[in-house]
Amino acid sequence: MSLLSRDIKFVGGVGEARARLLDREIGVRTIADLIYRFPYRYIDRSRILRIDEVDESMDSTYIQLRCRVVGFAYSGELRKRRFMVECSDATGSCELVWFHGIKWIERRLEVGREYLIFGRPSFFRSRLSIIHPDIEPIEQALSRKQQSGFQGIYASTERLSEAIGVKTMHTIVHNAWQLIAAEKDAIRDPLPEDMRRRNGLMSLYDALYNIHFPQSAERLREAQYRLKYDELLGVQLTIQARRSERKARNDGFLFPRVGEAFNAFYHTKLPFSLTAAQQRVIKEIRGDMLSGRQMNRLLQGDVGSGKTMVAFMSMLLAVDNGFQACIMAPTEILARQHYASMSRFAEGIGVRVAILTGASKTRERSTAIEGIASGDIDILIGTHALIEDKVQFANLGYVVIDEQHRFGVEQRAKLWTKNLQPPHILVMTATPIPRTLAMTLYGDLEVSVIDELPPGRKPIRTFHYYDSARLRMFGFLREEIAKGRQVYIVYPLIKESEKMDYKDLYDGFESISRDFPLPQYRTTVCHGKMKNEDKEAAMAQFKRGEADILVATSVIEVGVDVPNATVMVIESAERFGLSQLHQLRGRVGRGGEQSYCILMSGDKLSKESRARLDAMCATNDGFELSELDLKLRGAGDIHGTQQSGDAFELNIANLATDTQIMQLTRDEAIAILDKDPKLERAENTLLAELRERHRKREKIDFSNIS
Numbered sequence: 253m254s255l256l257s258r259d260i261k262f263v264g265g266v267g268e269a270r271a272r273l274l275d276r277e278i279g280v281r282t283i284a285d286l287i288y289r290f291p292y293r294y295i296d297r298s299r300i301l302r303i304d305e306v307d308e309s310m311d312s313t314y315i316q317l318r319c320r321v322v323g324f325a326y327s328g329e330l331r332k333r334r335f336m337v338e339c340s341d342a343t344g345s346c347e348l349v350w351f352h353g354i355k356w357i358e359r360r361l362e363v364g365r366e367y368l369i370f371g372r373p374s375f376f377r378s379r380l381s382i383i384h385p386d387i388e389p390i391e392q393a394l395s396r397k398q399q400s401g402f403q404g405i406y407a408s409t410e411r412l413s414e415a416i417g418v419k420t421m422h423t424i425v426h427n428a429w430q431l432i433a434a435e436k437d438a439i440r441d442p443l444p445e446d447m448r449r450r451n452g453l454m455s456l457y458d459a460l461y462n463i464h465f466p467q468s469a470e471r472l473r474e475a476q477y478r479l480k481y482d483e484l485l486g487v488q489l490t491i492q493a494r495r496s497e498r499k500a501r502n503d504g505f506l507f508p509r510v511g512e513a514f515n516a517f518y519h520t521k522l523p524f525s526l527t528a529a530q531q532r533v534i535k536e537i538r539g540d541m542l543s544g545r546q547m548n549r550l551l552q553g554d555v556g557s558g559k560t561m562v563a564f565m566s567m568l569l570a571v572d573n574g575f576q577a578c579i580m581a582p583t584e585i586l587a588r589q590h591y592a593s594m595s596r597f598a599e600g601i602g603v604r605v606a607i608l609t610g611a612s613k614t615r616e617r618s619t620a621i622e623g624i625a626s627g628d629i630d631i632l633i634g635t636h637a638l639i640e641d642k643v644q645f646a647n648l649g650y651v652v653i654d655e656q657h658r659f660g661v662e663q664r665a666k667l668w669t670k671n672l673q674p675p676h677i678l679v680m681t682a683t684p685i686p687r688t689l690a691m692t693l694y695g696d697l698e699v700s701v702i703d704e705l706p707p708g709r710k711p712i713r714t715f716h717y718y719d720s721a722r723l724r725m726f727g728f729l730r731e732e733i734a735k736g737r738q739v740y741i742v743y744p745l746i747k748e749s750e751k752m753d754y755k756d757l758y759d760g761f762e763s764i765s766r767d768f769p770l771p772q773y774r775t776t777v778c779h780g781k782m783k784n785e786d787k788e789a790a791m792a793q794f795k796r797g798e799a800d801i802l803v804a805t806s807v808i809e810v811g812v813d814v815p816n817a818t819v820m821v822i823e824s825a826e827r828f829g830l831s832q833l834h835q836l837r838g839r840v841g842r843g844g845e846q847s848y849c850i851l852m853s854g855d856k857l858s859k860e861s862r863a864r865l866d867a868m869c870a871t872n873d874g875f876e877l878s879e880l881d882l883k884l885r886g887a888g889d890i891h892g893t894q895q896s897g898d899a900f901e902l903n904i905a906n907l908a909t910d911t912q913i914m915q916l917t918r919d920e921a922i923a924i925l926d927k928d929p930k931l932e933r934a935e936n937t938l939l940a941e942l943r944e945r946h947r948k949r950e951k952i953d954f955s956n957i958s
């Protein structure tokens with residue numbers, strides 16, 4: 253058995269009890285598990301501070317202190333006991349506090365002696381105090397031979413840190429490393445010499461050593477780079493292998509004909525000319541449909557860029573070749589809207605369209621289900637209802653999924669299995685997925701981008717008002733409504749506080765319909781708790797221009813199309829995420845008129861909220877916003893990955909910032925797989941292991957999704 257896979261309990265300082273705890277709390281069982289958990293930050297030990305140098309902004313600090321007085325104090329209703337130690341140095345005094353482990357610390361502390369203290373400074377009535385510090389007699393601390401001037405700090409849990417403090421953890425890692433250092437070849441480098449040289453990478457041994465015990469800031473950077481490189485290479489080896497497997501399969505439906513339906517629509521019904529971007533994407537889709545391979549394409553296009561038309565025209569390609577197509581929308585409202593426009597498009601060109609949603613009444617249901625089974629229906633539009641077992645297509649050739657992030661992975665997989673031969677799949681999203689993330693998550697999908705809005709659109713102007721400027725906002729709405737325009741006012745809806753949110757919404761609705769300076773405005777309301785019919789009635793009323801103001805929760809987020817609406821007011825905008833704000837803003841600016849988005853917020857904003865609102869005011873570019881979103885929130889949180897979990901759990905690499913390494917590893921991975929597609933050659937054994945490590949962490953197999 254290799255050293256790395258040996259049980260952690262044999263490492264000095266661990267033993268049975270701590271090994272159990274390490275396993276339970278952080279899943280560390282072997283020496284490899286321990287060595288591959290990297291510090292999340294480092295303390296520069298060369299910096300031991302004096303009391304007057306410590307301030308509140310510091311996460312933690314070292315101080316050299318003399319112990320003056322020890323004693324107990326009691327506080328709180330439960331008269332909770334705590335152990336207090338008064339300490340000082342030449343510049344002042346401070347307090348150390350323990351709530352538990354008191355006996356242990358009491359035995360070890362001696363009044364009059366000097367200690368090296370490590371902990372997180374806090375200030376109570378402007379006096380420095382440190383709760384549960386690490387503590388070590390100064391002679392001992394200074395005499396100990398240091399592995400490194402930097403001390404790594406490892407993520408821990410509350411339980412674990414009680415038993416194994418910062419310093420002990422450091423000692424355990426140190427002891428583990430002694431074992432590794434003593435055994436030749438304990439760490440074998442998966443990357444061949446020439447590849448390391450080409451990419452300027454240090455050896456794996458040096459990288460692991462320096463990540464735990466950095467010999468200098470420079471060596472630490474090199475170590476981080478090397479370890480990120482390994483992680484992303486593992487990811488790319490998985491993705492690129494999958495991509496070539498998929499490309500090698502030859503089971504895609506062939507749609508060679510551009511026939512009557514497409515041509516009739518194009519020449520007689522198309523209500524506008526397509527943008528160059530729309531034309532290009534339709535060509536790309538058609539190319540896939542002629543390739544003999546199953547299409548798996550992600551279509552990214554900002555809100556309002558005209559994805560629906562691309563979906564419809566590409567569905568006509570399927571119909572012209574004798575196949576059925578379906579489009580699945582995330583909400584009832586959106587499905588109805590697609591149905592309304594697509595049945596209009598389909599009229600007179602011999603294409604039969606039906607709708608099926610959860611709210612479909614008996615007749616609508618049976619028309620859809622029977623028609624789709626017999627082949628009488630060409631295009632089925634709907635919601636999740638499309639994946640019910642009852643829905644059996646006669647010959648489904650093409651599936652479009654609108655606003656991809658609303659669908660769970662399993663739902664998509666289910667659609668897939670409706671056919672023996674997989675249909676072509678187009679996933680459309682208006683939430684631009686940052687390039688780096690797209691490369692990871694969808695590295696095996698083709699990506700199309702609509703990077704152009706239909707002509708005549710004026711960029712939306714966005715403003716941020718504090719609640720105190722509410723009257724000004726109302727004044728502005730009055731002007732716009734006077735010009736005959738319509739207004740959305742949107743309230744946040746966050747699951748945990750649903751009740752409160754609805755109260756906000758209704759309070760807002762009431763005050764708008766009652767107190768709004770000109771009460772003759774026609775106001776209507778729409779939210780997720782309403783019955784579908786009522787929701788639709790409200791939306792329809794607004795769409796027909798029979799209401800000036802639509803007060804809503806974020807149910808309107810996705811896809812609603814009312815070109816005459818020119819103002820989007822977002823209440824408590826600080827509670828929305830960036831991509832949601834951008835989606836909501838996309839509801840206006842759909843006609844030729846100048847449109848506005850007004851972000852209302854409370855007066856006190858966190859740094860992140862402010863950054864989000866500032867970004868919204870600064871740009872209309874969804875891609876720019878999504879890159880920023882990724883930086884602010886981290887990759888796991890981005891729409892589209894949320895429901896699916898992170899595809900890869902990365903230890904050290906960062907999808908937002910390590911774009912360059914991602915690109916480099918991608919090229920290397922392709923080159924490696926070109927020569928050895930399955931990584932079967934002897935010289936690639938370690939690379940196969942490297943990849944395996946990531947596969948294990950990977951929760952979802954994206955190749956079977958869409």
Ligand code: ADP
Nearest residue numbers: 524525526527554555556557558559560561706
């Ligand atoms: P999204 O990409 O957000 O789904 P839609 O498909 O709903 O956008 O299109 C937004 C609006 O733009 C719709 O009213 C649609 O009819 C219109 N539209 C789409 N393509 C064009 C075009 N080439 N020229 C003019 N208007 C267009």
Ligand code: MG
Nearest residue numbers: 559560654811
């Ligand atoms: Mg849309």
